[in-house]
Amino acid sequence: MPATTLQNRRACVRIDTRGAYIDTLRLAGRDVFFPKTMLPVNGTPKLRGGMHVCLPQFGMDADGVFDNHGFGRTLDWAITAQSQDAVRLLLDRPAQAGYAHSQWQLDYSLPDENRFSAVLTVRNLGGAPIRTTPGFHPYFHAESSRFGFNGETYDAADLGKAAFVDAGRETRAAFDGEGIVFATDNLPVYALWSDRNGSYICAEPTAQGNAFLSPADETQFVPPQGEKTYGLEIRWEHTADAQGS
Numbered sequence: 001m002p003a004t005t006l007q008n009r010r011a012c013v014r015i016d017t018r019g020a021y022i023d024t025l026r027l028a029g030r031d032v033f034f035p036k037t038m039l040p041v042n043g044t045p046k047l048r049g050g051m052h053v054c055l056p057q058f059g060m061d062a063d064g065v066f067d068n069h070g071f072g073r074t075l076d077w078a079i080t081a082q083s084q085d086a087v088r089l090l091l092d093r094p095a096q097a098g099y100a101h102s103q104w105q106l107d108y109s110l111p112d113e114n115r116f117s118a119v120l121t122v123r124n125l126g127g128a129p130i131r132t133t134p135g136f137h138p139y140f141h142a143e144s145s146r147f148g149f150n151g152e153t154y155d156a157a158d159l160g161k162a163a164f165v166d167a168g169r170e171t172r173a174a175f176d177g178e179g180i181v182f183a184t185d186n187l188p189v190y191a192l193w194s195d196r197n198g199s200y201i202c203a204e205p206t207a208q209g210n211a212f213l214s215p216a217d218e219t220q221f222v223p224p225q226g227e228k229t230y231g232l233e234i235r236w237e238h239t240a241d242a243q244g245s
Contacts, residue, residue, distance in 0.1 A: 008085040008110035019073035020089045020106045022051040022138075027236040028114050030178065034139040034200035041197050048198055051138035053120060055104060058135035058191070059210035066212075069137065071096050072104060085110040093125070101126025102222075114237075119185075120230045122222055129221040135187060135206030136232050140175045142194075142201040148174035149192060149203055156194040156201045163192045164209045172237075173203055179237030186230045205232055 002017045010029040015022055016036075025033040036050030055072035067074075077089040086109035093100055103123040111117055124130050145156040150171045154163070167190055173180045180203075182190075187205035194201045207230060211220060222228050 004079060004082065004087055006085050006087060006108065006110050009113040011085075011110045011113040011116070013108065013110060013116060015087060015089075015108060017077050017079060017089065019052055019075065020077040020091070020108075021073060022108070024050065025116055025234075027116060027234070030236065031141050032116075032180070032234065032236060034141045034198055037198065039197050041195060046197075049139045049200060051118075051136060053106060053118075053134065054137055054204075054206070055120070055122075055134040056099060056102075056130070056132040057212040058133060058137075058204070058206040058208075059212060061212045062214070063212075065097055070134075071099075072134075073137075077106065099130060101128075102130050111233075115233060115235045117234075118232045121227055122229075123227040124222040124224055127224045129223055131212075131216055131220050132222060132228070133207040133209075133211035133220050134230055135191070135204055137202060137204045138234070139200040139202055140173070140180065141199060142175040143199050144176050145194070145196060145201075147176075147201055148172070149190070154192060156196055159193050159201075160195060161193075162204075165190045165192060175201060181235040181237055183233040183235070184231060186228070187232060 004015050006013045012026045014024045023036045034049040038045045039048045052073040054069040057070050060068050077091050080090045081088040089106045091104040105121040107119040109117045122132055147154055150167045170183045184205045189206045189209045191204040
């Protein structure tokens, strides 16, 4: 599949245009993400690693219209602008039920060697509201199953089913003693999960968790001719404590 690479001193990110999928991420010369890989899960090959966007929804859809985590990670995105350390990708009017008049823009960048930024802009180009509760699904490299997040200690062995945690605009995590700082916009609910089929732990910022499993509320809609923006910044820190605080 077509791919592009961004670089900034000791930072590097590789992006596959199929799904606007982050294959690998290095910050300050360190591998932050478990690389995107096909792994056997209960005897079936599954894609694990990297980071993908979840849209129009994070999680499952109670109506069964969309697959788990929606359609954004399976479609081809177009690169509309690029520099050495930034790229813009566009998913324009996808042929998906109820979203034919939507436009989804992803801006990925490396502001410096310690930081990676992802900004999702959702535009409604039609005459009826569209529902969305998106998120991002990063797989952080972690040999140890114990990790810190938002001031608490967790064991990934206990997270076969995702735990949802509310956090402020900025929060911290610690994987194998490596400190990660999250800064988000409109993504206040994190899903903590791992099936431990590889050396990864997921801390996934979402708009409202598994919201498509429940009746919609008015905050989930983008009005006609309107737009909403969701942002994630991941920053590597030189030290971390066991609590991720």
